[in-house]
Amino acid sequence: MKSRSPALFDELGPRGQKRLKIATVVAVLALIGIVGGALAQLAHVQQLTARLWEPLIEWSNIRYLLQGLLTTLEVGLTGAAISLVFGTLMGLGRLSTHKWVSIPCAGLIELFRAIPLILLVYFFLIGLPMFGWNLPPFWVLTIPIVLHAGAVFAEIVRAGVNSLDRGQFDAAAAIGLRRGQTMVLVVLPQVFRALRPALVTQVIRTLKESSLGYVVGYPELLRDGQVIGEFNANFVQTYAFTAVIYIVINFGLSRVAELLDRPKKVRRRPDRPAPDPDPEPAASQPAGTLV
Amino acid sequence: MSVLFAHLGELLTGLLTTLELAAIAFPLALVIGTLLGVCRVSPIGPLRAAAGFYVHCLRNSPMLLVMVMVVFGLPYLGATVPLFGSVVLGLGLYFGAYICETVRSGIAGVPLGQIEAARAIGLTFSGVLRQVVLPQAFRSMVQPLGNILINVCLGSALGAAVGVQELTGSARQFNLDFAQPIPTFIAAVIGYLLITLTIGQLTGVVERKVRIRR
Numbered sequence: 001m002k003s004r005s006p007a008l009f010d011e012l013g014p015r016g017q018k019r020l021k022i023a024t025v026v027a028v029l030a031l032i033g034i035v036g037g038a039l040a041q042l043a044h045v046q047q048l049t050a051r052l053w054e055p056l057i058e059w060s061n062i063r064y065l066l067q068g069l070l071t072t073l074e075v076g077l078t079g080a081a082i083s084l085v086f087g088t089l090m091g092l093g094r095l096s097t098h099k100w101v102s103i104p105c106a107g108l109i110e111l112f113r114a115i116p117l118i119l120l121v122y123f124f125l126i127g128l129p130m131f132g133w134n135l136p137p138f139w140v141l142t143i144p145i146v147l148h149a150g151a152v153f154a155e156i157v158r159a160g161v162n163s164l165d166r167g168q169f170d171a172a173a174a175i176g177l178r179r180g181q182t183m184v185l186v187v188l189p190q191v192f193r194a195l196r197p198a199l200v201t202q203v204i205r206t207l208k209e210s211s212l213g214y215v216v217g218y219p220e221l222l223r224d225g226q227v228i229g230e231f232n233a234n235f236v237q238t239y240a241f242t243a244v245i246y247i248v249i250n251f252g253l254s255r256v257a258e259l260l261d262r263p264k265k266v267r268r269r270p271d272r273p274a275p276d277p278d279p280e281p282a283a284s285q286p287a288g289t290l291v
Numbered sequence: 292m293s294v295l296f297a298h299l300g301e302l303l304t305g306l307l308t309t310l311e312l313a314a315i316a317f318p319l320a321l322v323i324g325t326l327l328g329v330c331r332v333s334p335i336g337p338l339r340a341a342a343g344f345y346v347h348c349l350r351n352s353p354m355l356l357v358m359v360m361v362v363f364g365l366p367y368l369g370a371t372v373p374l375f376g377s378v379v380l381g382l383g384l385y386f387g388a389y390i391c392e393t394v395r396s397g398i399a400g401v402p403l404g405q406i407e408a409a410r411a412i413g414l415t416f417s418g419v420l421r422q423v424v425l426p427q428a429f430r431s432m433v434q435p436l437g438n439i440l441i442n443v444c445l446g447s448a449l450g451a452a453v454g455v456q457e458l459t460g461s462a463r464q465f466n467l468d469f470a471q472p473i474p475t476f477i478a479a480v481i482g483y484l485l486i487t488l489t490i491g492q493l494t495g496v497v498e499r500k501v502r503i504r505r
Contacts, residue, residue: 012334020334027338045369114487115480116448119459126463127472204351211353215452222356236367239360243352250351 047236055232056241068224069245075138075220076207079145084202086146087153092183094158105154112151117209120144125216137218145209149202156198160191200257204250211246221245295474298465302475305461306482312378312447312457313486317440319383324390331395342391349388355449357385362453378450386443393435397428430501437494444486458482 042048055061093105124140172182213220225242229235330342361381401424409423451460462479
């Protein structure tokens, strides 16, 4: 496993290996104990009875949840797509040399990153209707997601542009490209290629954020899970099933992001040193990305 | 506007609740995350796998789902936890997974040469860890941990979805009572800006103090 830092440990001698074996056995027993204890407690409160799990194999319930999943994907993918465009524009705006562009962009980015998404959702849900603006529920949910995720992505784009080699800008200037042309023809293609993992992560983020449909009563996966759980009186089971759906989809996507993140040997010329793979992936994660 | 000032106390109580939630949940997440992080770098395979499973599950599910499961699920499992405690537990469990990754990458970020040098001068495993690796790892973790603290504060807003009157919840309630969307939401935004900017500044200061120049 690559998570292990090999140099921390010497090759273990016979005594060390024995100890490691004992520790492993103890750990396995402890884990079995935890899982067994949890199952025992579940059995004790009668949450393991077949009656509560059976609704999850009924097609009508599954179909209902799949519809929720479809809505989640709809909101998530729409949100991701628009927030990519919005975020790129905002990020470039913040990099603009014109103060009257960069300052408002910076202000908006900081604002949307500094407030919780759910506050934004409430503003669209109960704030705007008081001015007679009644958006359809889809947009009440999607617009806040776009604003929030877009602001986070804007910072990623900005970091991507800033990390690009200065020579690229100089070379573009040398062949007579204007600033806008430099961005579109030289900078952005490179930034987007470097940001492919971040693009996938953006989709994961919006899929997770779409669960706020629960708050606005929009029938996405989490909300549908609640409805089914209420209908069949099996909250725990339905939520567990819902969680599995989210985890499987998002885990698959994050694997894709990891694959894209692998350092590519083919594209580098051999006389150039490969770029440092980021030693601290968590450290480069901007704030406001987790929820 | 005058209604807002007359009832500003309610929003301030909400702000206080947000701070309380974060102040209890963050240390909890720190404990959970450090334990998981230690498991993930330990030589014991099953522990690594179990911690990895936990982290992947939590990081790939929406936080609101975790919150809802803890708040509405625990009573079904025979544990009656007060609402405030449930929200704290949800935040701690969720952000523990993120702190685990921070701890892991903090340890992984220590250059191999440092560890080899420490072993070359004869330090034992615990000596390497305590005197060379962990001090450096902790220093590189300041910035990410600050970000997670900010996210805990923002994440506590999901308490509003399950009925805790923290800043977002009280802003929502205030709006339903008095129908003053713009001033109310601006007040809430100012509250969150104060929290996030303060934490951002503080981590910046600490980070500059302890940074290692390589």
